[in-house]
Amino acid sequence: MPKNITIFTTNTCAYCVMVKRWLGAKGFTYEEVNLDEFPERQQEAMQVSGQMAVPVTVITKHDDSQEVVVGYNLAKLAPAVA
Amino acid sequence: MVKQMTKDTTPTHDVIMIGAGPASLSAAIYTTREDVDTLIFEKGAIGGLAAITDWIDNYPGFAKGVAGLELADSLWQQAERFGAKIELGEVTEIINEGKFKRLKTTSGDYLAKAVLIATGSDYKKLGIPGEKEYYGRGVHYCATCDGAFYRDKHLVVVGGGNSAVQEAIFLTRFTKGIDLLVRGDKFRASEVLQHELAKNKDKITVHMNTTTDEISGVLPTGKPPTGGKVTKVIGTNKLTGKKVEFPTDGVFIFVGLSPNTEFVKGSDIELDKVGLIKTGQLLETSMPGVFAAGDVRSGATMQIASATGEGATAALIIRKYLEGHA
Numbered sequence: 001m002p003k004n005i006t007i008f009t010t011n012t013c014a015y016c017v018m019v020k021r022w023l024g025a026k027g028f029t030y031e032e033v034n035l036d037e038f039p040e041r042q043q044e045a046m047q048v049s050g051q052m053a054v055p056v057t058v059i060t061k062h063d064d065s066q067e068v069v070v071g072y073n074l075a076k077l078a079p080a081v082a
Numbered sequence: 083m084v085k086q087m088t089k090d091t092t093p094t095h096d097v098i099m100i101g102a103g104p105a106s107l108s109a110a111i112y113t114t115r116e117d118v119d120t121l122i123f124e125k126g127a128i129g130g131l132a133a134i135t136d137w138i139d140n141y142p143g144f145a146k147g148v149a150g151l152e153l154a155d156s157l158w159q160q161a162e163r164f165g166a167k168i169e170l171g172e173v174t175e176i177i178n179e180g181k182f183k184r185l186k187t188t189s190g191d192y193l194a195k196a197v198l199i200a201t202g203s204d205y206k207k208l209g210i211p212g213e214k215e216y217y218g219r220g221v222h223y224c225a226t227c228d229g230a231f232y233r234d235k236h237l238v239v240v241g242g243g244n245s246a247v248q249e250a251i252f253l254t255r256f257t258k259g260i261d262l263l264v265r266g267d268k269f270r271a272s273e274v275l276q277h278e279l280a281k282n283k284d285k286i287t288v289h290m291n292t293t294t295d296e297i298s299g300v301l302p303t304g305k306p307p308t309g310g311k312v313t314k315v316i317g318t319n320k321l322t323g324k325k326v327e328f329p330t331d332g333v334f335i336f337v338g339l340s341p342n343t344e345f346v347k348g349s350d351i352e353l354d355k356v357g358l359i360k361t362g363q364l365l366e367t368s369m370p371g372v373f374a375a376g377d378v379r380s381g382a383t384m385q386i387a388s389a390t391g392e393g394a395t396a397a398l399i400i401r402k403y404l405e406g407h408a
Binding site: 010012013014015017021022025036039042046051052053054055070071072074 | 150219
């Protein structure tokens with residue numbers, strides 16, 4: 001179980017819904033940063049992912065190392081939260 | 083819902099539907115209401131392309147139109163209300179074992195008495211230099227996902243069909259200006275959308291007869307790659323033959339659809355020359371007990387209303403098939 005999960009989303013992003021649903025179904029809690037509501041945090045999402053795209057899921061482990069998954073990509077998301 | 087087990091303990095269902103777009107979700111509403119044990123596999127977004135479409139104006143029953151995500155969510159909830167179960171995973175192969183079809187999936191093997199393929203289509207790539215290199219860093223295929231990164235910036239949108247025009251109009255809420263590049267000499271988009279486009283001429287500049295040849299910018303560096311941005315799109319004016327440059331912060335590409343049928347290639351399921359699944363009058367493919375509906379079916383009209391209708395039709399046909407193959 002990771003220490004913390006943050007998801008950067010937008011209001012109209014269907015893949016963001018999928019990431020939230022998948023994490024919820026697996027019993028993970030997460031913090032959501034909606035970039036439509038907090039556009040000032042866009043730069044943060046871009047810096048951490050290197051991309052201009054959502055969803056961006058930032059998984060912080062107990063040793064404070066981070067893994068970043070861009071998009072709805074279960075092949076990357078599942079091992080990252082394991 | 084209780085999974086049935088065969089002797090080899092492989093999870094077994096009456097019907098497995100592949101893809102959770104409007105066709106499958108509609109079919110599942112019908113099958114589950116009749117107590118047909120139904121499982122749906124989805125590898126991407128539930129709702130399919132409809133879910134990532136900003137606004138849908140031509141789906142009957144919504145006088146003022148409906149957001150794609152909202153329509154997808156309603157279909158999803160309605161299917162689940164009657165007991166449809168959605169497995170988030172990918173089907174990689176269908177094997178005909180007679181009474182049962184074996185589905186190889188990322189969650190292991192499954193068996194089904196009947197299968198509905200409704201995997202729809204995805205947006206095509208242009209296949210031009212820069213498209214792959216700048217993907218997610220200025221090149222996008224989902225306006226509703228990534229449009230918010232372009233507040234007060236300039237964009238190029240490529241395409242002349244319904245999706246390109248609809249999404250260009252959607253993107254005007256963020257951008258200060260859009261160059262819309264259309265390869266042909268006329269739009270394929272509906273008249274209604276073309277009228278909407280005309281209302282946005284202060285923000286959208288249309289360039290007909292213009293090919294999109296290259297996307298150029300500053301490449302990302304480091305590992306993992308960071309930075310990188312698109313600075314321009316290079317095209318050709320087909321009438322003059324001259325190269326044209328469009329300075330931009332990003333490119334959204336909507337140049338048609340490519341069917342999601344890779345996983346059936348090499349099987350007994352016959353495809354047409356563009357890779358869509360051939361069916362008979364009863365929506366059955368060339369593999370008995372395997373049906374297809376929606377955008378993935380050869381001859382489909384690529385409309386959400388048609389997909390939901392075909393889904394309902396397929397469900398009734400499958401019910402009859404199951405009665406005859408109990």
